[in-house]
Amino acid sequence: DVKVTQSSRYLVKRTGEKVFLECVQDMDHENMFWYRQDPGLGLRLIYFSYDVKMKEKGDIPEGYSVSREKKERFSLILESASTNQTSMYLCASSVRAVTSYEQYFGPGTRLTVT
C-alpha cells in the first residue's frame, strides 16, 4: 500500500513563527503536492514538486515556500505564520506518468495560528 505520512496531525503556532510541515511518501513517487483545505472552498493547491529540488507554484503560493531535498520528503514552510493560514494542510504524491490516475493523500495536519 502507498503510504503518505505527515509529521503532525495537529499543530498550534503563534503569529509570526516559522512553521515547518513535513510530508514523507514511501512509494518512490516523482510528484508531490501541498494543498490547503478550507470549508466551502475545497482543496486548493499551494505548491507541487515534480523532482528533487524542483518546484512549481500552485494556485495560492503567497505566504508559503517549499523544499524538496530528497525524493521521498516534501516540506511546506510558513515563513511567518499568520492567522489566515489556520487551515487543514494535505500532502499528496503521485507517479509521473501519462497513465497515472491517482494522487495519494496523507492524513492531513490541522494548523491553528493564534
Add this chain to the structure above:
Amino acid sequence: AQTVTQSQPEMSVQEAETVTLSCTYDTSESDYYLFWYKQPPSRQMILVIRQEAYKQQNATENRFSVNFQKAAKSFSLKISDSQLGDAAMYFCAYRSEVWIQGAQKLVFGQGTRLTINP
C-alpha cells in the same frame, strides 16, 4: 482556468437507500479526467471512482457509479445501498491532460458532506 462546482454542501440519506451527489465543471479542453474522492472523518482521502472524458460509458465501482454528461459538463456520483461507512466528505476533481513539468494538477470542488442515517 478550469473550475469545479459542487452545489450541495450537505446531503443525507437513509441507510440502504440511494443518493446522488452533483458536480459540474467548466473547461475548454476536450480530453481530461474526472474523479470522486472520499474523505472519511479523521481519515485519509481516497479515490472512489474516475472517468476518462473520451469514454462514453459511465464508470462503475461496486456500489458507486457516475453519470457523466460531457456536453452538459456534469459528473454526478450515485451511491447505491448506502452504508454507514459511506459517511464522509466527497470531493469532485478535474484533471487536465496538459502536463506541467510532468505533473497533472487536480482542481477540486467545494465538497459535499454525506451523512448516513441508520
